[in-house]
Amino acid sequence: MSEKIYDTVMVGAGPSALAAAVYTTREDIETVLYEKGVIGGLAAITDKVDNYPGFPDGIEGLTLAGHLEKQAERFGAQIEFGQVESIRSDGDIKTLVIDGQDVKARSVLIATGSDYNKLGIPGEAEYYGRGVHYCATCDGAFYREKKLVVVGGGNSAVQEAIFLTRFTTHIDLLVRSTIKASDVLQQELQKFVDDGKITVHLATTPNEIIVTDGTFEKVTATKDGEATEFNADGVFIFVGLKPNTEFLGGSGVELDEQGLIKTDIHLETSVKGIFASGDVRSGATMQIASAVGEGATAALAIREYLDSMPHTEAAPALEAVL
Amino acid sequence: MSEKIYDTVMVGAGPSALAAAVYTTREDIETVLYEKGVIGGLAAITDKVDNYPGFPDGIEGLTLAGHLEKQAERFGAQIEFGQVESIRSDGDIKTLVIDGQDVKARSVLIATGSDYNKLGIPGEAEYYGRGVHYCATCDGAFYREKKLVVVGGGNSAVQEAIFLTRFTTHIDLLVRSTIKASDVLQQELQKFVDDGKITVHLATTPNEIIVTDGTFEKVTATKDGEATEFNADGVFIFVGLKPNTEFLGGSGVELDEQGLIKTDIHLETSVKGIFASGDVRSGATMQIASAVGEGATAALAIREYLDSMPHTEAAPALEAVL
Numbered sequence: 001m002s003e004k005i006y007d008t009v010m011v012g013a014g015p016s017a018l019a020a021a022v023y024t025t026r027e028d029i030e031t032v033l034y035e036k037g038v039i040g041g042l043a044a045i046t047d048k049v050d051n052y053p054g055f056p057d058g059i060e061g062l063t064l065a066g067h068l069e070k071q072a073e074r075f076g077a078q079i080e081f082g083q084v085e086s087i088r089s090d091g092d093i094k095t096l097v098i099d100g101q102d103v104k105a106r107s108v109l110i111a112t113g114s115d116y117n118k119l120g121i122p123g124e125a126e127y128y129g130r131g132v133h134y135c136a137t138c139d140g141a142f143y144r145e146k147k148l149v150v151v152g153g154g155n156s157a158v159q160e161a162i163f164l165t166r167f168t169t170h171i172d173l174l175v176r177s178t179i180k181a182s183d184v185l186q187q188e189l190q191k192f193v194d195d196g197k198i199t200v201h202l203a204t205t206p207n208e209i210i211v212t213d214g215t216f217e218k219v220t221a222t223k224d225g226e227a228t229e230f231n232a233d234g235v236f237i238f239v240g241l242k243p244n245t246e247f248l249g250g251s252g253v254e255l256d257e258q259g260l261i262k263t264d265i266h267l268e269t270s271v272k273g274i275f276a277s278g279d280v281r282s283g284a285t286m287q288i289a290s291a292v293g294e295g296a297t298a299a300l301a302i303r304e305y306l307d308s309m310p311h312t313e314a315a316p317a318l319e320a321v322l
Numbered sequence: 323m324s325e326k327i328y329d330t331v332m333v334g335a336g337p338s339a340l341a342a343a344v345y346t347t348r349e350d351i352e353t354v355l356y357e358k359g360v361i362g363g364l365a366a367i368t369d370k371v372d373n374y375p376g377f378p379d380g381i382e383g384l385t386l387a388g389h390l391e392k393q394a395e396r397f398g399a400q401i402e403f404g405q406v407e408s409i410r411s412d413g414d415i416k417t418l419v420i421d422g423q424d425v426k427a428r429s430v431l432i433a434t435g436s437d438y439n440k441l442g443i444p445g446e447a448e449y450y451g452r453g454v455h456y457c458a459t460c461d462g463a464f465y466r467e468k469k470l471v472v473v474g475g476g477n478s479a480v481q482e483a484i485f486l487t488r489f490t491t492h493i494d495l496l497v498r499s500t501i502k503a504s505d506v507l508q509q510e511l512q513k514f515v516d517d518g519k520i521t522v523h524l525a526t527t528p529n530e531i532i533v534t535d536g537t538f539e540k541v542t543a544t545k546d547g548e549a550t551e552f553n554a555d556g557v558f559i560f561v562g563l564k565p566n567t568e569f570l571g572g573s574g575v576e577l578d579e580q581g582l583i584k585t586d587i588h589l590e591t592s593v594k595g596i597f598a599s600g601d602v603r604s605g606a607t608m609q610i611a612s613a614v615g616e617g618a619t620a621a622l623a624i625r626e627y628l629d630s631m632p633h634t635e636a637a638p639a640l641e642a643v644l
Contacts, residue, residue, distance in 0.1 A: 019375040019611060026373055026463045028488050051348055053341040053614045054376050056392035070378035075463075137622065141348050141397075163629070166350050265587075265605055283587055285622050289341060292375045293615010300459065300607050307485070 006032055008302055009096055009105040011084045012244070014041025015288050016278025017111035018068040018077075019295030020302070025075035027303060033072075034098055036083040040065020041113050042279075043288050047129035050141065052288045061129075064288070087251040089271050092309055106273065106309065107302050110253070110261060111295065112244035113279040114286070119151065119237055123209030131216035131234045132209060135286055136160040139236075143167045149219045149230050151206055152238035153179045158189050160238050165197045172230045174204045174221060204228070209235060243280050256282040266301040267294060275302055328354055330624055331418055331427040333406045334566070336363025337610045338600025339433035340390040340399075341617030342624070347397035349625060355394075356420055358405040362387020363435050364601075365610050369451035372463065374610045383451075386610070406434075409573045411593050414631055428595065428631065429624050432575070432583060433617065434566035435601040436608070441473065441559055445531030453538035453556045454531060457608055458482040462558075465489045471541045471552045473528055474560035475501045480511050482560050487519045494552045496526045496543060526550070531557060565602050578604040588623040589616060597624055 008024055010017040013035035024031045038044045046061030055064070073079065082098040087108060089095075096103045116134035118124060124132055133139040140163065148168050150161040153175035161173050162185075179186060179200070192198040204223040211217060220229045243259045254262045254270040260282040267275050277298040278284060278291035330346055332339040335357035346353045360366045368383030377386070395401070404420040409430060411417075418425045438456035440446060446454055455461040462485065470490050472483040475497035483495050484507075501508060501522070514520040526545040533539060542551045565581045576584045576592040582604040589597050599620040600606060600613035 015375070022373050022375055023459070023609075027459070027485075051344050051618075052376065053337070053344055053393060053617070054374065054381075054386060054389050056389050056396055059376075064376060067376050067378050071375060074378055137345070137349070163349075163625075285619050287345075287618050287622070289618035290615045293612045293618070295375070296373075296609050296611035296615070297607050300609070303485075 004104065005093065006030055006103070006105040007306060008032075008107045008109060009034065009094070009103060010109040010111060011087075011096070011247075012041065012110070012112040012278075012280075013039045013069070013079050014111060014113050014278060014291065015043050015065070015068055016113070016291035016295040016298075017109060018072045019292040020109055020111065020277060020299040021072040021077035021295075022068075022075060023296050023299030024302060025072065025077045029303060029306065031076075032078040032080060032103075034080050034082045034084055034096075034103075036081070038065075039069050039079060042115075043068075045128070046138070049138075049288060051138070052292075068292075084247050086247055086249070087253070087274070089252065089274065092273070094273060107305055108274045109295075109298055109302060110245075110248075110269070110274065110276040110280060111278045111291075111298075113291075114241045114243040114260070114284065116237070117240040117242055119206055119239065121206055121208055123211060124237070127209060127211050127216070131211055133234060133236045134238070136163050136236060137285075137287065140164050140167050143234055145169055146233035147231070148172075149174060149206075149232045149235040150238065151219075151235065153177065153181065154238070154240070155181045155185060156240075157181070157238035158185045160236065161198055162188060162192055164236065165192055168197075170196075171198045172232065173198055173200045174206055174219070174230070175200065175202050176205050178202055201230075206235075241286075245280060258282070260284065266304075267298040268301060268305070273305060275305075326426065327415065328352055328425070328427040329628060330354075330429045330431060331356065331416070331425060332431040332433060333409075333418070333569075334363065334432070334434040334600075334602075335361045335391070335401050336433060336435050336600060336613065337365050337387070337390055338435070338613035338617040338620075339431060340387075340394045341614040342431055342433065342599060342621040343394040343399035343617075344390075344397060345618055345621030346624060347394065347399045350398075351625060351628065353398075354400040354402060354425075356402050356404045356406055356418075356425075358403070360387075361391050361401060364437075365390075367450070368460070371460075371610060373460070374614075390614075406569050408569055408571070409575070409596070411574065411596065414595065416595060429627055430596045431617075431620055431624060432567075432570075432591070432596065432598040432602060433600045433613075433620075435613075436563045436565040436582070436606065438559070439562040439564055441528055441561065443528055443530055445533060446559070449531060449533050449538070453533055455556060455558045456560070458485050458558055459607075459609065462486050462489050465556055467491055468555035469493075469553070471496060471528075471554045471557040472560065473541075473557065475499065475503065476560070476562070477503045477507060478562075479503070479560035480507045482558065483520055484510060484514055486558065487514055490519075492518075493520045494554065495520055495522045496528055496541070496552070497522065497524050498527050500524055523552075528557075563608075567602060580604070582606065588626075589620040590623060590627070595627060597627075
């Protein structure tokens with residue numbers, strides 16, 4: 001209803017948006033973030049973050065998320081809960097429909113991240129981060145000299161299984177049907193199979209993840225119709241990534257073949273004034289450090305964009321609320 | 323002399339290289355960093371870092387640099403002091419000449435940063451970070467409702483002076499000869515001059531920065547041959563950036579017109595196997611968060627590059643030292 005126009009609206013309140021908000025608000029760019037789930041995103045539900053630079057002994061994901069939130073709020077970021085349903089751009093003004101209400105902004109940052117696809121089996125959600133993992137770069141190093149189960153048969157499953165062999169003594173690779181990875185990856189995989197480092201189990205569907213008295217025990221599965229099980233110290237699941245971009249239909253924001261947002265070098269999307277950063281962006285690494293860095297870079301691009309607009313002084317918008 | 327070949331050599335040990343080293347070493351990629359100056363780079367000599375995400379109340383630059391160093395070393399990064407004089411690429415092997423000695427590597431990360439050009443006047447070095455600044459995004463917010471002197475007449479000086487008006491009550495812009503900024507920026511500047519927010523002083527050369535009893539007092543200058551002075555709470559100097567890329571002559575690594583290193587989206591330079599991240603990269607933001615994020619991203623690209631090489635197992639190189 002109101003004629004209020006924000007300088008920038010950020011969709012999502014994970015590490016990338018929170019980092020961007022530290023930058024924009026510190027420069028008096030009026031900023032509101034809309035989060036539909038958890039402030040801090042995937043970081044907030046990560047047990048231990050070992051590789052976010054600045055914390056030599058690692059830091060709990062929830063603690064890091066709290067730091068990021070506090071820092072953004074210190075400079076005046078406003079964080080709201082709400083589901084963004086659509087975005088449209090009418091020249092210099094962007095309109096977001098959030099829980100059925102119109103919200104207007106001069107610029108938008110999309111930092112909604114991506115979710116890992118789940119198997120949906122018992123034990124998977126309960127032991128997330130404590131035996132059940134979706135990111136080899138993040139958590140592989142916790143499994144030095146250990147035995148793992150890896151689930152998946154696509155490019156990323158095969159690539160990450162090969163990567164994980166640098167830590168593990170042995171990997172059972174469970175593939176629901178047949179391996180879909182590229183020929184090059186399959187040839188590479190064969191070397192690890194020949195060396196006895198990876199055993200491939202085709203036509204094998206995981207049923208349950210069993211943890212006994214806090215110790216990871218095994219993954220039960222059905223192989224060719226028969227029950228079987230795989231003892232291990234943990235399981236890594238690579239069955240795809242779901243970028244949170246479904247609300248972009250009709251926005252004109254271009255996506256790549258995986259549904260991730262395409263950006264230019266300044267992190268601007270195909271729609272002028274709409275930017276993207278973090279794990280929702282094409283080329284994303286699923287690393288907090290990269291997401292945070294891109295958030296900072298995007299914030300500078302947003303400032304430059306706002307400065308280049310006609311009648312862009314932030315002042316009127318600010319005064320309207322005061 | 324030795325036939326030792328590192329998996330990766332990083333040139334520089336600032337935030338970007340240290341972040342990259344956290345990632346590579348945590349994945350058992352044998353990594354050595356060569357630093358010619360200060361570990362932690364510009365961050366280490368920054369008084370207070372207010373916008374590195376994760377530290378809600380800010381953190382001393384030296385403390386942050388120490389954290390980054392400790393974290394990289396925790397996973398096995400080796401940090402050496404030495405000046406890299408040249409790099410050449412012979413197919414899959416890169417040879418760096420460091421203090422006259424050959425060092426060989428399968429991959430290289432260049433993260434040598436850029437230095438701000440200095441005026442070279444009394445007071446400038448002594449009060450760096452405590453009244454004397456080179457980065458408006460980093461330190462502008464410390465000057466809310468304050469009076470500043472800005473030095474420079476190029477695009478970045480004019481752009482940053484305009485940016486700083488969002489904090490300051492008044493800015494004296496000292497220009498040695500005439501303004502060299504683009505027409506668009508000059509027109510924009512004129513509005514702030516008309517509003518009385520910026521006063522431009524042409525043919526004005528700063529002579530000394532005066533701080534009395536710990537309080538910033540003024541900048542003395544010569545204007546049209548006569549001594550003059552400008553009272554203020556601080557000075558921002560924008561007289562250019564010097565990327566640390568002089569050792570790249572003959573390497574084949576392409577630079578942009580400012581001497582910054584061109585990279586593709588995976589942060590690889592024009593030479594296969596040589597990567598660049600942080601403030602030495604074309605498009606750099608001079609922000610620690612961005613430099614750290616790019617370090618993480620570059621490390622993942624380096625891993626992928628090493629994995630794609632024939633006979634790439636890290637093992638042989640590692641065993642050679644054990």
